[in-house]
Amino acid sequence: MTGATTSPGRLIVAGETRPKLPPYLKLRHDAGRGRWVLLAPERVLTPDQTAVAVLQLCDGKRTVEEIAAKLAEEYSAPVDVITADVLDLLQGLADKGYVKA
Amino acid sequence: MTEEFKSNGHCETVSVDDEPTAGVVGSKDMTAELCALAPIGMLAELTHRCPLQCGYCSNPIELERVNNELTTEEWCSVMRQAGEMGILQVHLSGGEPTARKDLEDIVSAATEAGLYSNLITAAVTLKRDRLEDLVKRGLDHVQISFQDVDAENAERIGAYPGATQKKLDVARWVVEMGLPLTVNAPIHRQNIHNVGRYIDLALKLGAQRLEIAHVQYYGWAFLNRAALIPTYEQTIQSIDLVENARERLKGVLTIDMVVPDYYAKRPKPCMGGWGKGFMNITPAGKVLPCHAAESIPELHFDNVRDRTLLDIWMNSDAFNAFRGTDWMKEPCRSCAFKEIDFGGCRCQAMAMTADPRNTDPACALSPYHGEMVALAKTEAAKPATAFVYRNPRNAADAMKTEQEPLVPAE
Numbered sequence: 196m197t198g199a200t201t202s203p204g205r206l207i208v209a210g211e212t213r214p215k216l217p218p219y220l221k222l223r224h225d226a227g228r229g230r231w232v233l234l235a236p237e238r239v240l241t242p243d244q245t246a247v248a249v250l251q252l253c254d255g256k257r258t259v260e261e262i263a264a265k266l267a268e269e270y271s272a273p274v275d276v277i278t279a280d281v282l283d284l285l286q287g288l289a290d291k292g293y294v295k296a
Numbered sequence: 297m298t299e300e301f302k303s304n305g306h307c308e309t310v311s312v313d314d315e316p317t318a319g320v321v322g323s324k325d326m327t328a329e330l331c332a333l334a335p336i337g338m339l340a341e342l343t344h345r346c347p348l349q350c351g352y353c354s355n356p357i358e359l360e361r362v363n364n365e366l367t368t369e370e371w372c373s374v375m376r377q378a379g380e381m382g383i384l385q386v387h388l389s390g391g392e393p394t395a396r397k398d399l400e401d402i403v404s405a406a407t408e409a410g411l412y413s414n415l416i417t418a419a420v421t422l423k424r425d426r427l428e429d430l431v432k433r434g435l436d437h438v439q440i441s442f443q444d445v446d447a448e449n450a451e452r453i454g455a456y457p458g459a460t461q462k463k464l465d466v467a468r469w470v471v472e473m474g475l476p477l478t479v480n481a482p483i484h485r486q487n488i489h490n491v492g493r494y495i496d497l498a499l500k501l502g503a504q505r506l507e508i509a510h511v512q513y514y515g516w517a518f519l520n521r522a523a524l525i526p527t528y529e530q531t532i533q534s535i536d537l538v539e540n541a542r543e544r545l546k547g548v549l550t551i552d553m554v555v556p557d558y559y560a561k562r563p564k565p566c567m568g569g570w571g572k573g574f575m576n577i578t579p580a581g582k583v584l585p586c587h588a589a590e591s592i593p594e595l596h597f598d599n600v601r602d603r604t605l606l607d608i609w610m611n612s613d614a615f616n617a618f619r620g621t622d623w624m625k626e627p628c629r630s631c632a633f634k635e636i637d638f639g640g641c642r643c644q645a646m647a648m649t650a651d652p653r654n655t656d657p658a659c660a661l662s663p664y665h666g667e668m669v670a671l672a673k674t675e676a677a678k679p680a681t682a683f684v685y686r687n688p689r690n691a692a693d694a695m696k697t698e699q700e701p702l703v704p705a706e
Binding site for chain 1: 334382504549
């Protein structure tokens with residue numbers, strides 16, 4: 196995350212952000228290759244298990260804090276580590292236009 | 297092609313045209329993890345009919361006739377086979393894909409096959425109710441070409457009066473219907489001054505993505521190169537402008553850029569490697585490793601009417617001709633970059649050196665490189681020639697003239 200640019204319209208993901216996937220992103224299981232893919236215009240994203248777990252919780256209702264808390268509990272991991280990781284992941288995706296709020 | 301690859305430790309991104317797959321080597325074992333070897337993207341050129349006549353069209357000079365086009369059922373079968381073999385995205389292109397009256401059925405078949413569908417259209421003949429129907433059938437994304445930002449110049453380039461307003465209307469509908477919109481900007485010397493205004497246009501339309509696609513010199517564009525090729529300085533300026541805008545518009549607009557390679561030092565990894573991640577179906581059902589591959593006369597292309605898509609991908613002579621690195625000559629064969637750029641583009645090697653096994657002359661190591669750069673600079677310095685518009689009459693004329701290959705420097 197660079198954080199340097201704050202163009203109008205750029206989503207800055209924070210703890211209280213309620214992230215969601217825009218309708219044109221399709222999270223699908225790619226059975227042939229045994230992985231998950233996010234399909235976007237002219238792009239295929241291959242999220243790992245952690246990313247898939249995060250993205251499946253991005254429903255536009257839960258906040259980032261709530262998502263991190265839920266994952267911290269599920270994976271018995273420190274919540275601050277998870278939060279930092281989730282913020283980093285979602286900001287990266289938001290900067291590509293793949294996460295909205 | 298984009299250089300974008302990695303976003304974050306948890307999520308890799310690749311552009312559809314050049315994902316390196318597991319590296320098919322022409323295995324005869326059809327049972328071995330076939331899907332893992334399939335391409336990610338497929339370009340379906342549904343027809344070569346088009347209301348526009350752009351002189352840089354990516355279709356071959358020899359345009360396919362309507363009565364040779366695949367039937368509805370044949371296209372639907374192609375979509376089903378594509379989904380089954382593990383292809384993820386299909387680009388419905390042409391010509392103008394909406395010239396097919398059965399586009400609706402083809403989109404439905406793509407949706408049923410689980411394919412992410414992209415409609416690549418000139419948008420001048422697309423009506424609102426038809427677009428609505430396509431969206432209902434599961435169309436995922438629409439890409440609209442704009443020949444220039446200035447209407448008059450755009451309509452001269454495409455030879456279609458009134459095109460701009462129609463395109464703007466369709467772009468608005470796409471956004472209203474909640475679909476992602478890509479603005480496609482084919483860039484050349486006659487509109488390169490407007491790259492910045494293309495970015496403004498894409499923002500104004502609410503596009504999700506902008507494609508600054510410098511014209512690539514194959515087929516029609518090769519024929520019209522002296523009318524199209526920008527100077528080195530113009531090219532660099534346009535690249536700088538896009539790179540600045542990318543940073544400024546992060547998270548707002550995705551800008552993909554295809555750069556011209558005549559001024560490059562290293563060749564592009566064309567199609568991410570021959571037969572590695574991409575296939576193209578012509579209107580008549582021929583399956584090509586790239587849309588310009590028919591310009592290589594020694595190749596024979598199999599047809600979906602005769603063989604399955606998977607069989608063609610895995611075993612056809614055309615796909616295996618330049619797969620991997622065994623076919624390479626020097627200087628590619630001993631080059632440290634041979635697995636990175638795969639020797640560049642076979643079609644460009646063919647067009648400029650008359651041998652598709654030669655190093656792409658865009659590479660500084662090619663003995664033809666100096667001549668190629670000199671040619672580009674000379675043409676760009678002269679006034680633009682008149683367009684040879686893309687239409688069947690000009691196609692017939694163009695096929696009568698032989699192209700002269702370059703002569704390498706000593």
